[in-house]
Amino acid sequence: MRNLRLDICYDGTRYRGWQRLPGQADTVQGKIETALSRILGEPVEVSGSGRTDAGVHAMGQVANFHCHSTMPAEEILSQLRRYLPGDIGIHDCREVAERFHARLNAKAKTxxxxxxxxxxxxxxxxxxxxxxxxxxxxxxxxxxxxxxxxxxxxxxxxxxxxxxxxxxxxxxxxxxxxxxxxxxxxxxxxxxxxxxxxxxxxxxxxxxxxxxxxxxxxxxxxxxxxxxxxxxxxxxxxxxxxxx
Amino acid sequence: MRNLRLDICYDGTRYRGWQRLPGQADTVQGKIETALSRILGEPVEVSGSGRTDAGVHAMGQVANFHCHSTMPAEEILSQLRRYLPGDIGIHDCREVAERFHARLNAKAKTxxxxxxxxxxxxxxxxxxxxxxxxxxxxxxxxxxxxxxxxxxxxxxxxxxxxxxxxxxxxxxxxxxxxxxxxxxxxxxxxxxxxxxxxxxxxxxxxxxxxxxxxxxxxxxxxxxxxxxxxxxxxxxxxxxxxxx
CATH class of the missing domain: 3.30.70.660 (Pseudouridine synthase I, catalytic domain, C-terminal subdomain)
Structure with a gap:
């Protein structure tokens, strides 16, 4: 399994926060997981560095996800940018070590x-x-x-x-x-x-x-x-x- | 008749431009005229320095209007700020000379x-x-x-x-x-x-x-x-x- 890191920004105004909620589409995590699953053709779960509440924004949220797909990271990045709405942006998508975990490895947050x-x-x-x-x-x-x-x-x-x-x-x-x-x-x-x-x-x-x-x-x-x-x-x- | 000058800013995203259109509420001029007419209890017409198109923004639009009301300019300003939606802001409202006309007297625009x-x-x-x-x-x-x-x-x-x-x-x-x-x-x-x-x-x-x-x-x-x-x-x- 590959492990990929996403650097994410969002205008949280119209979202119920970062964390996916059952049966609700309007979360940032939900939007990104839906987009990735479609782009890669496999179910994808994204781990964020932590939750943000409804209405809270992010300039530098970090997340990681595992996948089987061999699609190059730059291609995933450009497809994600095409699929996601204008209030969610991706700064970067890149391959990281298997042990990298966006939440557990976070040392500091600003x-x-x-x-x-x-x-x-x-x-x-x-x-x-x-x-x-x-x-x-x-x-x-x-x-x-x-x-x-x-x-x-x-x-x-x-x-x-x-x-x-x-x-x-x-x-x-x-x-x-x-x-x-x-x-x-x-x-x-x-x-x-x-x-x-x-x-x-x-x-x-x-x-x-x-x-x-x-x-x-x-x-x-x-x-x-x-x-x-x-x-x-x-x-x-x-x-x-x-x-x- | 008093003559008052307004210094106005707006996020034009959801408006059909500055100029009031018959039967359409979603213009900046229309919003300001409706608010002023209610605040002052008399029909008010506002003259802008010029039109801006649908979706165009303003940081320093200028307009003037005439009224009979004796309400102090600072009170009009604070009531306008209360009535207007968050995407229209008023920097200032002040008494000006009777001959001031926001469009005809404009010397330069940026x-x-x-x-x-x-x-x-x-x-x-x-x-x-x-x-x-x-x-x-x-x-x-x-x-x-x-x-x-x-x-x-x-x-x-x-x-x-x-x-x-x-x-x-x-x-x-x-x-x-x-x-x-x-x-x-x-x-x-x-x-x-x-x-x-x-x-x-x-x-x-x-x-x-x-x-x-x-x-x-x-x-x-x-x-x-x-x-x-x-x-x-x-x-x-x-x-x-x-x-x-």
């Missing part, structure tokens, strides 16, 4: 969250930002974000707490900066749980609005969901990069 | 055309670019564009030639540059006829593909439509600025 921080119109960016015109104190948010760096129990920052799995994760870096009318949050870590990035941003935003003290962050580690900030909407979130 | 010049995916830009992955010779296109500067009979560059009106227009500047995966064309002139920018780009692109000699441009002035290049699709075009 997610970006974009807030449109202006009263002005965001006509051209509206599918990729969350609108919040209130003044945000970036210094305060940066101070709070510094507490996130390192290995912490992020149980307060996930919507579905597993009773069996650990909620300890390592965050390598958080960057917050302005880009035009947008305030951009970049999170790089060894993995994020369900809704974690959106709740982290919701918590930082409360700091930015002076509704929460930046130095209160460490007191949230290992705590209950209710103590952290609000869940931010999906459309501002984008999976930027997966590192192996 | 249009931008964007080509996605890559095999790679344009998932996040696809509504605002025309995809053309073929190699384009920018030097050749710039040489051709230099011939366009000045006052010329652009009859070959319009789809509907008027028998009575002059087709002489002045082009002040043409700039062509790469921005990421895109090739961007900026045209600044005292006015453009129906489809003119899209046909100018179609002609320059033929030069960029080495299908047309750059020095052949002057021979097209005053000529028939058939001699110029193809009409480019609307979604790459954006009205950037109107100067008064």
């Amino acid at each position: 997610y970006r969250y974009r807030i449109w921080n202006s009263e002005g119109p965001c006509v051209f960016r509206r599918r990729f930002v969350t609108v919040m015109p209130e003044k945000l104190d970036l210094k305060a948010m940066e101070r709070a974000a510094a507490h996130l760096i390192g290995e912490h129990d992020l149980s307060a920052f996930t919507s579905v707490k597993s009773k069996t799995k650990s909620s300890v994760r390592k965050i390598y870096d958080v960057r917050i900066f302005r880009e035009g009318e947008e305030v951009v949050f970049d999170f790089r870590g060894n993995g994020f749980m369900y809704n974690t990035v959106r709740i982290l941003v919701g918590t930082l935003v409360e700091v930015g609005l002076h509704q929460r003290d930046p130095d209160q962050i460490p007191a949230l580690f290992g705590q209950k969901r209710e103590l952290a900030g609000a869940l931010m909407p999906p459309q501002g979130l984008c999976l930027m990069e997966v590192e192996y | 249009y931008r055309y964007r080509i996605w010049n890559s095999e790679g995916p344009c998932v996040f830009r696809r509504r605002f670019v025309t995809v053309m992955p073929e190699k384009l010779d920018l030097k050749a296109m710039e040489r051709a564009a230099a011939h366009l500067i000045g006052e010329h009979d652009l009859s070959a560059f319009t789809s509907v030639k008027s028998k009575t009106k002059s087709s002489v227009r002045k082009i002040y500047d043409v700039r062509i540059f790469r921005e990421g995966e895109e090739v961007v064309f900026d045209f600044r002139g005292n006015g453009f006829m129906y489809n003119t920018v899209r046909i100018l780009v179609g002609t320059l692109v033929e030069v960029g593909l080495h299908q047309r000699d750059p020095d052949q441009i002057p021979a097209l002035f005053g000529q028939k439509r058939e001699l110029a290049g193809a009409l480019m699709p609307p979604q790459g075009l954006c009205l950037m600025e109107v100067e008064y």
